Amino acid sequence: MSSVRVAVRARPFSERELASSSHFCLEMKGKKTILYNCGEVHTGRGSAKEFHFDHSYWSVGKDNAHCVGQEQVYSDLGGPVIKAAFAGYNSCVFAYGQTGSGKTYTMTGSATEPGLIPRICKELFSQIEGSGSGGDSAVSYRTELSYLEIYNEKVRDLLAGGKAGPALRIREHPREGPYVEGLSQHAVHDYTGVACLLTAGNSLRATASTKMNDSSSRSHAIFTLTMTQAVLECGVPSETRSKLHLVDLAGSERASATGAEGVRLKEGSSINKSLVCLGTVISALADKAAHHGKKTLYVPYRDSVLTYLLKDSLGGNAKTIMIATVSPAYSSYGETLSTLRYASRARAIINKPVVNEDSSVKVIRELKSEVERLKAIITTQHLSMEVVAGENMSKTTGSLVADIHKKEEKVAELTKEWASKWKDIQQIMKVVYSEPFCVYDQKAHDLALHCNGAKLVVHSDHPHLVGVDPDILSTGLVFLYLKGECTIMGSQSAKPPPDIAVPGADIADLHCRLVVQRGKVVLHPLNGECFINRVLVTTPGRLRQGDLLQLGSSAVFRFNHPQEAKRLRKRHSEGLLGANRLARHRRARTRSTPHTLSSPPPSPTTASPATSVVELHSEAVLRACDPTSPPATSLTFSQVQRSQKSHLALPLELGRSFEEWNSLSLAKIAMSPLTILRTLVTPYSDTLPQHHHSDENIEPGRVSSPPSCWWRRLLCAVLLLCNAPWLLGVFGTLTVPAVSMLAMLVSSIKLCAVLQKCWLSRWLATVLALLTTALVTPVVGLCSITVGAGLSSLSALHLIPPIPQQRTRKPV
Numbered sequence: 001m002s003s004v005r006v007a008v009r010a011r012p013f014s015e016r017e018l019a020s021s022s023h024f025c026l027e028m029k030g031k032k033t034i035l036y037n038c039g040e041v042h043t044g045r046g047s048a049k050e051f052h053f054d055h056s057y058w059s060v061g062k063d064n065a066h067c068v069g070q071e072q073v074y075s076d077l078g079g080p081v082i083k084a085a086f087a088g089y090n091s092c093v094f095a096y097g098q099t100g101s102g103k104t105y106t107m108t109g110s111a112t113e114p115g116l117i118p119r120i121c122k123e124l125f126s127q128i129e130g131s132g133s134g135g136d137s138a139v140s141y142r143t144e145l146s147y148l149e150i151y152n153e154k155v156r157d158l159l160a161g162g163k164a165g166p167a168l169r170i171r172e173h174p175r176e177g178p179y180v181e182g183l184s185q186h187a188v189h190d191y192t193g194v195a196c197l198l199t200a201g202n203s204l205r206a207t208a209s210t211k212m213n214d215s216s217s218r219s220h221a222i223f224t225l226t227m228t229q230a231v232l233e234c235g236v237p238s239e240t241r242s243k244l245h246l247v248d249l250a251g252s253e254r255a256s257a258t259g260a261e262g263v264r265l266k267e268g269s270s271i272n273k274s275l276v277c278l279g280t281v282i283s284a285l286a287d288k289a290a291h292h293g294k295k296t297l298y299v300p301y302r303d304s305v306l307t308y309l310l311k312d313s314l315g316g317n318a319k320t321i322m323i324a325t326v327s328p329a330y331s332s333y334g335e336t337l338s339t340l341r342y343a344s345r346a347r348a349i350i351n352k353p354v355v356n357e358d359s360s361v362k363v364i365r366e367l368k369s370e371v372e373r374l375k376a377i378i379t380t381q382h383l384s385m386e387v388v389a390g391e392n393m394s395k396t397t398g399s400l401v402a403d404i405h406k407k408e409e410k411v412a413e414l415t416k417e418w419a420s421k422w423k424d425i426q427q428i429m430k431v432v433y434s435e436p437f438c439v440y441d442q443k444a445h446d447l448a449l450h451c452n453g454a455k456l457v458v459h460s461d462h463p464h465l466v467g468v469d470p471d472i473l474s475t476g477l478v479f480l481y482l483k484g485e486c487t488i489m490g491s492q493s494a495k496p497p498p499d500i501a502v503p504g505a506d507i508a509d510l511h512c513r514l515v516v517q518r519g520k521v522v523l524h525p526l527n528g529e530c531f532i533n534r535v536l537v538t539t540p541g542r543l544r545q546g547d548l549l550q551l552g553s554s555a556v557f558r559f560n561h562p563q564e565a566k567r568l569r570k571r572h573s574e575g576l577l578g579a580n581r582l583a584r585h586r587r588a589r590t591r592s593t594p595h596t597l598s599s600p601p602p603s604p605t606t607a608s609p610a611t612s613v614v615e616l617h618s619e620a621v622l623r624a625c626d627p628t629s630p631p632a633t634s635l636t637f638s639q640v641q642r643s644q645k646s647h648l649a650l651p652l653e654l655g656r657s658f659e660e661w662n663s664l665s666l667a668k669i670a671m672s673p674l675t676i677l678r679t680l681v682t683p684y685s686d687t688l689p690q691h692h693h694s695d696e697n698i699e700p701g702r703v704s705s706p707p708s709c710w711w712r713r714l715l716c717a718v719l720l721l722c723n724a725p726w727l728l729g730v731f732g733t734l735t736v737p738a739v740s741m742l743a744m745l746v747s748s749i750k751l752c753a754v755l756q757k758c759w760l761s762r763w764l765a766t767v768l769a770l771l772t773t774a775l776v777t778p779v780v781g782l783c784s785i786t787v788g789a790g791l792s793s794l795s796a797l798h799l800i801p802p803i804p805q806q807r808t809r810k811p812v
């Protein structure tokens with residue numbers, strides 16, 4: 001438990017305040033801030049409001065001996081934040097106050113007087129550099145940053161590359177809390193990288209001149225630095241991840257004071273609205289704390305984007321510092337009083353920060369302490385482990401020892417898995433951070449890794465190639481950057497070595513050149529054969545997102561252009577990129593399967609140690625470089641864990657790609673009647689990989705391509721069509737009304753018989769039965785047609801959930 005620390009900072013008089021000869025209404029004594037209502041003082045009644053804070057900074061008048069400068073603010077507030085980050089805690093520092101009161105000055109500062117953000121980052125990296133001095137037990141670090149703004153209640157990425165990107169959505173993770181979907185994460189390894197990104201982000205932030213401030217922030221800005229630190233000391237792993245939110249809020253403002261109109265007025269009202277929500281959240285949390293958390297008060301985090309994103313920092317898992325910035329002038333008395341009131345309420349908020357330990361490391365630690373506990377039980381029974389292992393071993397001690405051994409084995413296994421995962425990440429980072437990248441292009445910083453259980457996702461905003469290695473013995477993952485404007489690809493033995501050295505007997509010394517021209521990547525073939533999507537290219541040709549690039553007969557790469565993919569995704573989501581076009585795009589590349597299984601085995605691929613190559617080795621890796629989805633640019637690979645059989649129910653074979661599965665299964669559908677039946681009862685998306693694992697053994701060489709014969713293709717098409725769920729709907733639309741009509745006819749005959757039994761004449765009974773049927777049948781028919789049609793359209797939209805898979809298969 002820790003309460004929110006609050007500091008108040010008074011800035012010097014602004015030019016406007018000096019010009020209006022406004023006088024002081026504020027005084028600071030130690031940690032005390034006193035606000036005078038000068039009007040009442042002058043009338044002799046005198047009224048002063050006293051507030052107590054953790055720090056009260058009087059930054060008025062530089063010549064004043066008591067004036068507190070940027071350095072002092074940093075050492076009081078920044079120091080503990082850095083300490084908390086290294087200890088594995090989340091922290092948040094946010095500046096709150098009226099417009100023009102000095103929030104941006106305190107958080108960002110200027111070139112000559114840097115504020116908290118640059119100072120904290122600088123010190124953080126200097127401490128990282130200081131601690132990372134070799135040795136196996138040295139702590140290794142990974143740092144990523146993101147920068148966003150909330151403008152008119154919309155989240156925008158300030159580091160999306162070039163211009164502020166489109167509005168992003170907020171989602172909530174059950175464990176990690178709210179996060180922004182699609183926000184770019186940038187790997188940084190030194191302060192220079194941070195400074196670059198900070199400047200780039202600040203230049204995009206919405207600012208405008210108002211009557212109160214020449215450079216007024218029109219948005220709330222959240223700068224987040226995530227630091228992961230890991231160490232394996234004496235075989236014991238430790239991994240923590242701390243998040244540092246540094247927030248510069250937009251200031252509250254009165255339209256009359258700022259002279260806001262039109263767009264500025266809209267911005268101002270949106271700023272005020274979110275600040276009112278922040279105030280409400282602070283008040284609710286303070287009330288909650290006053291009742292020692294017993295009273296279940298509703299905290300309206302979701303009422304504004306700002307409070308939702310700061311949910312963890314306000315009453316959650318973070319150590320939080322609030323800096324309330326105020327003007328000392330009497331003309332701002334009302335705003336200053338309101339700021340001080342909120343600040344003093346915020347002091348009552350209780351947060352619950354915890355060390356953010358990696359879940360697998362936590363399990364290892366818990367298992368280890370359990371082992372220690374069991375060992376202690378044995379020792380207290382005055383039995384050493386040697387005696388226990390002897391003949392006199394009692395039954396209870398024996399089971400304890402077995403339990404200890406089992407747990408120790410589990411600890412060893414988990415530690416090995418963890419170490420391998422961390423080593424992989426470090427290997428990538430080493431290459432990303434290597435000197436040439438940083439020198440030639442700051443964009444190399446745009447690489448981020450995300451670990452999610454056994455899954456590691458590599459994101460890059462820079463055009464790159466991913467090795468699609470046909471060698472079944474290859475287990476590495478090759479990630480190749482395009483170097484600056486021109487990247488030469490050539491043979492491994494070429495002298496001087498090319499930028500990207502490609503193995504293979506038919507790779508020329510200067511095989512080809514990839515040139516980046518105005519954001520487009522163009523392939524220039526030089527002395528070797530180059531294919532784009534299996535088409536031989538002899539003149540310069542453009543590479544597009546998702547294209548397959550083949551050099552010689554064996555080296556194949558998938559080309560990713562993240563910016564182009566982003567555009568495609570956007571157009572697709574807006575419905576501008578029709579499903580047909582996307583399907584055509586996919587088909588074009590599915591046709592261009594780079595290798596058939598019958599092709600001769602290429603030379604073993606070991607990526608060259610060229611600086612632009614990241615090669616990843618792990619014990620068991622499932623690569624997902626899906627060539628059938630053009631907009632996907634991130635690279636995912638998962639470690640195959642023996643315990644996760646159900647997740648990996650696909651028939652995996654070393655080096656076999658998803659495309660090969662597709663072609664294998666397509667050929668098989670056309671051959672086996674049993675498969676036809678299965679196809680009809682299995683959702684089509686699940687069908688393809690499954691059939692490969694059926695009872696019949698398929699010779700890889702025989703079925704390496706899709707069926708060539710026209711009737712087989714036709715049969716395949718019909719089968720896939722039959723398997724489409726919308727057919728169910730059509731069937732329902734036609735049959736349900738027919739069956740219900742029939743049922744009504746039968747029931748009308750029965751009704752007639754019943755009426756006759758009630759002594760009605762035969763004719764009267766028949767007329768009555770027919771009338772009832774005539775009235776009821778259309779209603780029932782209409783209802784069933786509606787249900788059938790609804791079902792049909794839902795199925796057509798693929799909203800019917802797929803039939804769950806019946807069988808799980810063991811991974812090979």
Ligand SMILES: Nc1ncnc2c1ncn2[C@@H]1O[C@H](COP(=O)(O)OP(=O)(O)OP(=O)(O)O)[C@@H](O)[C@H]1O
Nearest residue numbers: 011059099100101102103104105213216217250251
């Ligand atoms: N402690 C300080 N010492 C010297 N100058 C300051 C101080 N605080 C603020 N200023 C000056 O006051 C002006 C307004 O500050 P700033 O832009 O930081 O305000 P703000 O609260 O961020 O305003 P807004 O909410 O409109 O963005 C700037 O010119 C800044 O240099």
